Amino acid sequence: MSAKIAIIGSGPSGFYAADTFAKKLPDYHIDIIERLHTPFGLVRAGVAPDHQGTKNVTRQFERTMQNENVRFIGNVEIGRDVSYGELKELYDIVFLAIGAAKDRKLGIAGEDLKGVYGSAAFVGWYNGHPDWVELSPQLGPDGVAIIGNGNVAIDIVRVLAKSSEEMEGSDLCVHAEDAIRRTNIKDFYMIGRRGAAQAAFTPSEANELGHLAHCHPVILNDDLTQAPAEDDPKDQKNKEKNMEILRGLASQERADKEKTLHMQFWAKPIAILGETNVEGLRLERTTLVDGRVKGTGETFDIKVSTVISAIGYDTNGFDDLPMDGSIVKNNDGLVEEGVYVAGWCKHGPQGTIPTNRKESMEMAKIAIENYNGPSDKAGPNGLDKLLTDRGVTPVDFENWKRLETDENNRAREGRVREKIVHF
Ligand code: NAP
Numbered sequence: 506m507s508a509k510i511a512i513i514g515s516g517p518s519g520f521y522a523a524d525t526f527a528k529k530l531p532d533y534h535i536d537i538i539e540r541l542h543t544p545f546g547l548v549r550a551g552v553a554p555d556h557q558g559t560k561n562v563t564r565q566f567e568r569t570m571q572n573e574n575v576r577f578i579g580n581v582e583i584g585r586d587v588s589y590g591e592l593k594e595l596y597d598i599v600f601l602a603i604g605a606a607k608d609r610k611l612g613i614a615g616e617d618l619k620g621v622y623g624s625a626a627f628v629g630w631y632n633g634h635p636d637w638v639e640l641s642p643q644l645g646p647d648g649v650a651i652i653g654n655g656n657v658a659i660d661i662v663r664v665l666a667k668s669s670e671e672m673e674g675s676d677l678c679v680h681a682e683d684a685i686r687r688t689n690i691k692d693f694y695m696i697g698r699r700g701a702a703q704a705a706f707t708p709s710e711a712n713e714l715g716h717l718a719h720c721h722p723v724i725l726n727d728d729l730t731q732a733p734a735e736d737d738p739k740d741q742k743n744k745e746k747n748m749e750i751l752r753g754l755a756s757q758e759r760a761d762k763e764k765t766l767h768m769q770f771w772a773k774p775i776a777i778l779g780e781t782n783v784e785g786l787r788l789e790r791t792t793l794v795d796g797r798v799k800g801t802g803e804t805f806d807i808k809v810s811t812v813i814s815a816i817g818y819d820t821n822g823f824d825d826l827p828m829d830g831s832i833v834k835n836n837d838g839l840v841e842e843g844v845y846v847a848g849w850c851k852h853g854p855q856g857t858i859p860t861n862r863k864e865s866m867e868m869a870k871i872a873i874e875n876y877n878g879p880s881d882k883a884g885p886n887g888l889d890k891l892l893t894d895r896g897v898t899p900v901d902f903e904n905w906k907r908l909e910t911d912e913n914n915r916a917r918e919g920r921v922r923e924k925i926v927h928f
Contacts, residue, residue: 516546
């Protein structure tokens, strides 16, 4: 009898765990259960459309799917179609890799105005996530403020500021491309509540800001002389590199670029202004006191029509899954006997695909060490019966491969695919 494993979520953490189970266990059956019709989680709906190289990891996931003991079961939502309790009854190991898809709130006045979006929604919109394709964001007539100094903030700046030609080779969805081209946004504001030396973005992403054909970056309120201080030597190195890159950006010739990226450091949003629609953003200048961000009391306003917060995400739980605030409650990845968690739902939205890969594989190895041998649990047959009884129609990997072919065939000139976004 084989080990019966359910992996919930088909993003990188889920697939890397599947690969580890498949390589390390002699006899197994793995069901990768996914809420959407399409696999690959953030690789499809989060990674920027102009970062196609990053998406190449799916080739490895495809190889995992060639294994006849691994199934992709799309269009099945835990908590709606199958309960958490049922999963535990059906499978020997339940491995949760459900990510973090819920936008964190800024918690300031005006957050409900039209024109305010969280980055999960906004990125989901331009990347064709079925939950967000109808977002129809307000873009213009004035600028866009993006709150946060992480890589997601930079992704959003690039996607909005790049021309159609610069998006060559991308998979930016047509609905988003049309909307972006209809606007003529001249001013982008990237708001950091701390300084350049503390920014969360990484050097290669910062560097891309210096290569936008039509958008000139301007550094505001930071003289770029502060020495970064991090406990982790790798972070320290990244931050030093960031400072070097930002100094390079600050000395760049403006040329005749008609758009401006205002990199506003040391400012925190305190209110979004407007009656019905966003008309501006009120910021308070900040300083660090004992390592913590403090407002100085000095405020200023910027005129924008859109505010996008890129400040991180929380995990959406389901029925009686134990939660600990914004993550799944766990003890070093163990949720309860036979249930494990990895990736952003384990520790919050931190880390890149490679860092989460390592962690997910290690977690799968721990699950294997703790596995007590075959049980008489119903596994895949039990799941199939339950779904049939409930009239749920799952989709398999073959279905995805057909969709993918359609998407590739539908690609507009200069684009690698045109995603199918309605199911
Ligand atoms: P992030 O890296 O954690 O950055 C979040 C930013 O939001 C930080 O600058 C943070 O400032 C700021 N922030 C948080 N709460 C705030 C508030 N209330 N008001 C103002 N600012 C606030 O998050 P992310 O950009 O969403 O990225 C998530 C993860 O995905 C990261 O590990 C990132 O590297 C990764 N990612 C990687 C890539 C890539 O490799 N190309 C692309 C996208 C995302 P403080 O630092 O002061 O807290």
